[in-house]
Amino acid sequence: MAEKNKAVQNKLSEQEKVRRQKMEDLRAMGVDPFGSAFKRTHRSGDIIPVYQEKTKEELEALQIPVTIAGRIMTKRRMGKAGFMHIQDLDGQIQIYVRKDTIGDDAYEIFKKNDLGDIVGIAGTLMKTDHGDLAVRAKEYTHLSKALRPLPEKFHGLTDTEERFRRRYVDLIMNPEAKKIAITRPRIIRAIQEYLDGQGLMEVETPVLQPILGGAAARPFVTHHNTLDMPFYLRIATELPLKRLIVGGLEGVYEIGRLFRNEGMDATHNPEFTTVEAYVAYSDLHGMMDLIEGLFRFVSQKVLGTTDVEYQGTMLHFGEPFKRVTMCEAIREKTGIDFKQEMSFEEAKALAAEHGIELEKKHNSVGHIISLFFEKYVEETIEQPTFVYEYPIEISPLAKKNAEDPRFTDRYELFICGHEYANAFSELNDPIDQRERFEKQLELRDLGDDEANEMDVDYVEALEYGMPPTGGVGLGIDRLVMLLTDQRTIREVLLFPHMKNK
Incomplete structure (x- = not known):
């Protein structure tokens, strides 16, 4: 010794x-x-x-x-x-x-x-x-x-990596880091207060899941020794929450940690926090109203205003959010109208003309529409905008649009070029749901390791009858970034994941 x-x-x-x-x-x-x-x-x-x-x-x-x-x-x-x-x-x-x-x-x-x-x-x-x-x-x-x-008073921890590795020192030396740490739970409490006020009930569902489902993402895989079976750390809370709607709880939400075994950048961390909410007898448009109201309530409650500056752009949460279909948004930027009937070969030719490269998994017109949106529209959106009617091929859990079954009643909320919320008129037809799962299995066979697995129990739950339902997921880390004017997700996580030294 x-x-x-x-x-x-x-x-x-x-x-x-x-x-x-x-x-x-x-x-x-x-x-x-x-x-x-x-x-x-x-x-x-x-x-x-x-x-x-x-x-x-x-x-x-x-x-x-x-x-x-x-x-x-x-x-x-x-x-x-x-x-x-x-x-x-x-x-x-x-x-x-x-x-x-x-x-x-x-x-x-x-x-x-x-x-x-x-x-x-x-x-x-x-x-x-x-x-x-x-x-x-x-x-x-x-x-x-x-x-x-x-650290020396006037310089503190100037190495950003060290700030995140030794957050305890950062909190001592950096008043801004402490302010963010204190603001984050206030934002979460405001979300709970708002959703409770809308008549929803907060619930908890398992983090360990035996079946991969609820989103398109690569999972973390672990093993349960007593049961001798593999489990996934959940990539979404969606399917268990919708089982509760089947059970008659009518309005539920969960604020929970999700895990996705994917890349890390300014807006992505392997584990992150979301709130997902499901409301019986609602739909896509009801979820637009819910989330628009949430942004308005939370910003006013936490910041005392609905006008929020983010990275030099003044955002107006007090004004009605823009609502536009994906095809309309693409047409505004490119003049191409993907609402017209179009063969896969025609869509491929348009993609080639516009320098959009296709991978093996991009095997439908819907995938090409999504790629056009990513290239020409996504980063141009500044003020809060609901983009809806997503192609069915990239929305395995959303209800088909009644007027055009090539599209679904799904939206994503974009602000300053980033996605903040994802919502559906939930698919409650068990036969349609089983077919979607089967298509996902085909994609897995083609090498898409983000495709969902077949969840037989979930299909059986739908067979008992789920009312028409609206559902939405909102990224809390990104919302905290927005309301604290931070450019990177690492600033709003107390302990972001880092490579070993």
Whole structure:
């Protein structure tokens, strides 16, 4: 053990060695370097808004007692007195420390404390000669020793990768990271409040699924030892939630973590959070109203406005969202009308003319329509826009459009070139559903590892009768990005996945 400790000691920087010595000095003084519980009466956020405008004389007369705790972020000492800022969840507040007030022993601890150490302060509020609000310390309690120094004040963690790897340091040094972390759960609570207010019930469904279904995605696969069978980490919550509609629950939603074994970029992480909602007796257009209302409610509740700036674009959630079919959107940009009857060969020729390369799995006019939309329309959309009537080939769970069975009653919501929500008039015809699953199996045989498997139990559930139903899925991580003006998903996940160093 002594050899191991010596090896650790040899790897330490000079600052780390000094801090470990101070840890031992505290022990020698009878102080536990890693402290115990400390009862606070206030956080900085309880103090600053209320007392910031009070004058020095008013605070002197009031003698307001406070007990706070936090991490030392700045410190300067002048003989027998000193100032420091400590940081808690709400922000920073200044502390004034005098030797003759807190006593010799406590002042010796103050002298030994480093930036990053955590302390508790009991005292009264005051104003400094410069007019800054501060706490005049009467009792000084060491709570926890930081054995590593914080990053240099003015640069913090400038390496973005390191910020995400060591999020705990990022949260200490970067007020914006902390603000996002606090805003995210407020957004989720607002979503719950809105959906509860629409008469929906929040439920939970299994993360481990025996059958791949509910979306087109590559899964993570695991194995259950007792049952001796493979399971997938769910790629969607859709099929279990629709079973609950069959069961008569009528309006359900789930906020849940999904897992997709796919690429990572600015808007994709292998695990991510969505809310999926299903409402009996509704449809595609009902889901447009639901999501438009959700954006309006959540932005107003969390930000206090429905006008939200995202990456330099002012978005207006208070105005009606545009609604356009996929074929109309393509026609607006290219002049091609895919609503006209067209053979696969004709569509292939159009794709070739427009430089769109087809893969083996692109074996229908519907796939080519989707590729045209991706190339010519998707990135041009700025204001919230519902794009609906998707080709049936790329919508295995959506109901056929009554007027044109080549298309489905499905929409996606696009904002600033990115997709935020996906919704259907849900397919409730079990015979049609079985045929769609069979087509998905054919795609798997052609090498499409994102195709769904046959879910016999789900087809049987539909055979008991599912009312006409509207369903929608909304990406919560992307919504948080939108409402906190972040360009990458990693900024809104506390612990994004990273490659090993």
